[in-house]
Amino acid sequence: MHPDETSRWTPPPKDPARPTDVRRVVRLFRPYRARLTLVGLLVGAASLVSVASPFMLREILDTAIPQGRTGLLSLLALGMIATAVLNSVFGVLQTLISTTVGQRVMHDLRTAVYERLQRMSLAFFTRTRTGEVQSRIANDIGGMQATVTSTATSLVSNLTSVVATVVAMIALDWRLTIASLLLLPVFVWISRRVGTERKKITTQRQRQMAAMSAIVTESLSVSGILLGRTMGRADSLTRSFADESDRLVDLEVRSNMAGRWRMSTIGVVMAAMPALIYWVAGIAVHGAGGTVSIGTLVAFVSLQQGLFRPTVSLLSTGVQMQTSLALFQRIFEYLDLPVDITEKDDPVRLPRVRGDIRFEGVGFSYDPASPGRTLDGIDLTVPAGGSLAVVGATGSGKSTLSYLVPRLYDVTEGRVTLDGHDVRDLAFDTLAASVGVVSQETYLFHASVAENLRFAKPDATDEEIVAAARAAQIHDHIAGLPDGYDTVVGERGYRFSGGEKQRLAIARTILRDPPVLILDEATSALDTRTEHAVQDAIDGLSAGRTTITIAHRLSTVRDADQIVVLDHGRIVERGSHDELLALDGRYAALVRRDAQLVHTA
Known part of the structure; x- marks a missing residue:
């Protein structure tokens, strides 16, 4: 065997976050535009339905109960129940469609990588560890499951919910809305920093998983077991695997804890926002000569609390997407491998071969x-x-x-x-x-x-x-x-x-x-x-x-x-x-x- 064949293949260096990679990820979903459009409609409908509840709550507190209008009260209560039912139905349908689309995208990726590798020359496989190839197909594509099955839908859903909620909050009281959104740019900056940090760690983690996969493939095959036993290296192989696994543990912990305190700070601030709203309503607005009804205040706080979940989820989704780009880049590296043995556009087909x-x-x-x-x-x-x-x-x-x-x-x-x-x-x-x-x-x-x-x-x-x-x-x-x-x-x-x-x-x-x-x-x-x-x-x-x-x-x-x-x-x-x-x-x-x-x- 030529000595160059035994050298391990290493991918070319990649830029940390290139626009081309993002566009390529988006292109993966193009064949499923119709289904994604339906998901978008369901998300929009769910968002509109969900923001209706606080307005009905305001009418209950400001009109139906004080004026003793039991008919209106019953109608508004039934309306709030109906919105909950509709939200659940929309959520189930949305999850079904988005999960199906995500799994189809993963199937397309797996098939594309496998097809590309089938076209590679023998030289590629002589210089690439089998475990590395398996890791790309199993670990990297498997690691993207959350992104392609739920993250895209979560992004659309939460973004729509945030926009609809903010519009509703402005309709209730623009002054309280400004007070609620003052810290939002800081939260976005923090989440981007966390995402960049996690992306770097994810790249290291996937390389470590590939190294472990290579050890398992080589040492736990029949040939590997025979060699290890006959050479008395079983304990040594176990220690080597344990060392690689220990490195993976460290990377997994770092990945999960990266930016955790900063994201927790966002959660604490968001959870404390109702107190700020009460303070603004009770002092700032009142001191300026304005009035805020109890119904408006309760409805606004309800919306503001409803804004908390999609906002934090939206920030977390941004972090998840940045992290997933590292996995997509590893997959794109294989999809971009040059195929040095190709078939001509008009190849010759011989009906009968003599064998000269x-x-x-x-x-x-x-x-x-x-x-x-x-x-x-x-x-x-x-x-x-x-x-x-x-x-x-x-x-x-x-x-x-x-x-x-x-x-x-x-x-x-x-x-x-x-x-x-x-x-x-x-x-x-x-x-x-x-x-x-x-x-x-x-x-x-x-x-x-x-x-x-x-x-x-x-x-x-x-x-x-x-x-x-x-x-x-x-x-x-x-x-x-x-x-x-x-x-x-x-x-x-x-x-x-x-x-x-x-x-x-x-x-x-x-x-x-x-x-x-x-x-x-x-x-x-x-x-x-x-x-x-x-x-x-x-x-x-x-x-x-x-x-x-x-x-x-x-x-x-x-x-x-x-x-x-x-x-x-x-x-x-x-x-x-x-x-x-x-x-x-x-x-x-x-x-x-x-x-x-x-x-x-």
């Missing part, structure tokens, strides 16, 4: 800016139905060469063609259907045997699955299991041996039936007896197909039509097995090394 492969002046580097190259000046031809074996020392570029055919990487120089077409011009579905890969690292899903095989061909019949398993010489073993093809293979297939997993991978490839086959050291990790069984299955799979074999054990490539020896990314020898032995060069030395290893074993 050519490498024409191919050069490749994991980092085009660096002087060194993984592959340099590769010229090869593999005719349809022919076989090519690529051998060489570790790090010579063998696997990289094979990965250029299915476009897991794109060439830096030259081109790779399939039936005369540059693979970069072919449609992705044509290329996927044409080139099958069986690698040393067999990946099986935590699902049944049948489901793992059907991943290659979702519409495969049971008969086709059995036929593929027979061809891969694994049917008898599967049939002997208690649940047969319904047997769950376990995490990464650990219920099966290495040879069994390889034969399952071969069966999966047989089911797909590609005309071109890449065998990337498919038997190098197996013992000799198992290798023979798997090699028999591979021989059956290779028959009639164009085959490129990356080999570590040379016993598997003796019959190849053409063998090339790579050294530091260049072809240093080529020919048949007998021709290369007669040359007595690199290949002959590798054969002698294999023979010595077999003799020693």
Whole structure:
């Protein structure tokens, strides 16, 4: 593997709060404009209904009760009850619609990030920890749930309530309204400061959660458990996880407590406002020669108290939105990742592929800016139905060469063609259907045997699955299991041996039936007896197909039509097995090394 592949991907620095990010967040809700408009209407109706109650209360205190008008009193009391019922109905409908919209937006985000990652090249995943990717999809998008499901609606609802309440307060008494709103600019300034502080902490917290997710993914997989136990590092891994968790605790506490005292001060002042109103009404207004009726005063205080909840909620919503921008920025970082392997606007689709492969002046580097190259000046031809074996020392570029055919990487120089077409011009579905890969690292899903095989061909019949398993010489073993093809293979297939997993991978490839086959050291990790069984299955799979074999054990490539020896990314020898032995060069030395290893074993 190229050294640049192992470096961890780090996102570019972001400005703390860019207008473009806010606009992008707003654009996420555009497909749901009609529903959001309905929410806005419900919010407006609820706000108008809610401010009617204080006016009815004033009429009760100033007119209905003093004048003994029981009919008016009953009507006003029923009106206050009706407003409460309407508010509840509007609230339920508003919550239902806003929650649905929010969940759909989260679904769109998750799907967009997943789709973007599916389009990334293999190089991205070799330099990015799996836990980091999972954290973006699970923790970051999950952390935005409150924002996208309720914050937007809360903002509209509380803003409407504040405006309607202030208008109603002015209608009751403009002097008392001015006294009530004097400190509002200070409250807004405090909430913005708190929001900025929490946003910074949230960014750090999400990075810490990503680090923890990476540790869990790596150390609690089957491979991680095996490594930890056999190396006696279980306690050390636990301590490492505990340290990361401890850092997260500190960040969570800081996030929750950031600005808490300042926000509490706002709450205390708002709660003390009725006393100020009584004082203003009793001294300032009265001293100026004005009069305020008891009904007006009670109604005003009721409105003022009603203003407290949406105002504090509005300020808190502003803080929440600033905090959520940190999460949105992390998601946008992934959505903005450049896709270096793309499909042309008018790709070539081949109805039938013969399997003629050519490498024409191919050069490749994991980092085009660096002087060194993984592959340099590769010229090869593999005719349809022919076989090519690529051998060489570790790090010579063998696997990289094979990965250029299915476009897991794109060439830096030259081109790779399939039936005369540059693979970069072919449609992705044509290329996927044409080139099958069986690698040393067999990946099986935590699902049944049948489901793992059907991943290659979702519409495969049971008969086709059995036929593929027979061809891969694994049917008898599967049939002997208690649940047969319904047997769950376990995490990464650990219920099966290495040879069994390889034969399952071969069966999966047989089911797909590609005309071109890449065998990337498919038997190098197996013992000799198992290798023979798997090699028999591979021989059956290779028959009639164009085959490129990356080999570590040379016993598997003796019959190849053409063998090339790579050294530091260049072809240093080529020919048949007998021709290369007669040359007595690199290949002959590798054969002698294999023979010595077999003799020693």
